[in-house]
Every structure is written in C-alpha cells, then in structure tokens.
Amino acid sequence: MHPVIPYVVAAALFAFGVYGVLVRRNAVLLLMAVELMLNAVNLILVTAGTVLGQVFALFVIVLAAAEIGVGLAVILQLYRLRRTVTVDDVGKEDGEVPA
C-alpha cells in the first residue's frame, strides 16, 4: 500500500474545503465545506496507520457532529431573524433585508 495516495486525496479535499469556505455565501454550504476539511484531516490521521490516529479520528468525528448541531441552530435562528442565510448580509442593520 502506498500511503501517498490517501495523503494526496486528503490534501485535495482540504483544498476544496478551503475554497468552499472562502467562496460560498450560503451558510449551510459553508458548513458543508467545513465538513470536507474535517474529513481530509481524518483521512490523514487514519492513513498514519496507528491505533492512536484512529482514536483521534473518532474524536474529530464526534466534535464535528457537535459543531454541526450548534452551527445549524445558529443558522436557523439567523434565518428566523433576518430571512436570509447569506453570510455577507449578517453584519447589516436590522430590517435591511436584501432583495
């Protein structure tokens, strides 16, 4: 088994995650890109091949689940208040709803 294959895949997934976080305007899509990055890190941890790496990967998966739960609650509340989940509009004044 050549470990460089999963390592390169993980690097590519991480790069797509970074691109998605920077480019996407919809908050839900932003969270999806964060998930891609977390998965890339997990892939590297598992490819390292030790039991310890797998333990860390499991911890990261649980942390990602907690993060997604709180993140989606924030997004839902944001939608309830502003009627939009576009992250560019978050800092705007109340009532200034984009078209």
Added chain:
Amino acid sequence: MTVADVLLLAMGAVAVGAGALVVGTRHIVRAGLWLVVALGAVAGMYLVLTAELVAWVQVLLYVGAVVVLLLFAVMLTRAPIGASADLDRARWPGLLVGGGAGVGLVALLVDAYRWTSVKPPDPGNAKAVGEEIFRAWVLPFEVLSVLLLAALVGAIVISRPDVGSR
C-alpha cells in the same frame, strides 16, 4: 500497484470529484447529496486502510446524521430548489488560497512519502481501538460526552423561537 492501491485510487478519485462538486455546484440540495458521495468514498478508503470502526462511525454519523441535518437546514431555510446564481462571491481569493493550500500540501506530502510502500496494518482492530480509548483516553472521552451534552443544550436554547424575537 496492489489491489489496495487500485481501490484507494478509485475511491480517492470519487471523493475528490464529489468534493469538487460540493463546492462547485449551483444547486444547494445537490451539494448535500454530493457530500454524501464524498463522505461515503472516504469511508471506503478507511475500510481499505483497515480502520473499519472509523469507517462505520463515519457512515453512521456523517452520512447518516450530519448530512440529514444539513438537508433539514437547507429545507428549513427555504433554499431554492433549482440552480441559484448568487451562491458564490468572487472566486479568485478562494482559488488563490485554496489552490495554494492544496498545492503546498500535495508538494509537502509527495516530497515526504514519494512512492514508498508500507505494509497495511492487520484488519480487525476495533478491539485495539476500544482498548486504547478506554485505557489511555478515557478522560478525554468523558470530557467529550460533556461537550456533546453542552452542544445539545446550546442548540436547543439557540433555536428557541422566543429568544431574540421582538
């Protein structure tokens, strides 16, 4: 090239392609469904890497729970069903930083590992992982359960309709 290499290459190609579509597609719902494909392919890679416990936890938690939550959020925020043109802001900063990170990481990892070959670990290590968690890492494990409880309570409190309304 062994069978494991071929499998890793195939599933890696699926994961990378699906990952590109997650951040590239104009349909919000399709991005979530492509995320399923990408995470499933990564779970397959875990299986080939003989980390079957992580693979099944990935299928259960990510593909089963996280993606369902994301799709719920897509529906609850009334996302448009069809293609939407305004999902992305200007692309060049993302391309620059993402591409830089990708090229840098690939260069680093390829330079570190070249085409070296390692013997894959023996399959069936769920017992070893469990022993490691409940011997060496039992305190972080318990802290993690407290964190999950805090996240649960926090999510409920944040999403209460009477908080923040006026």
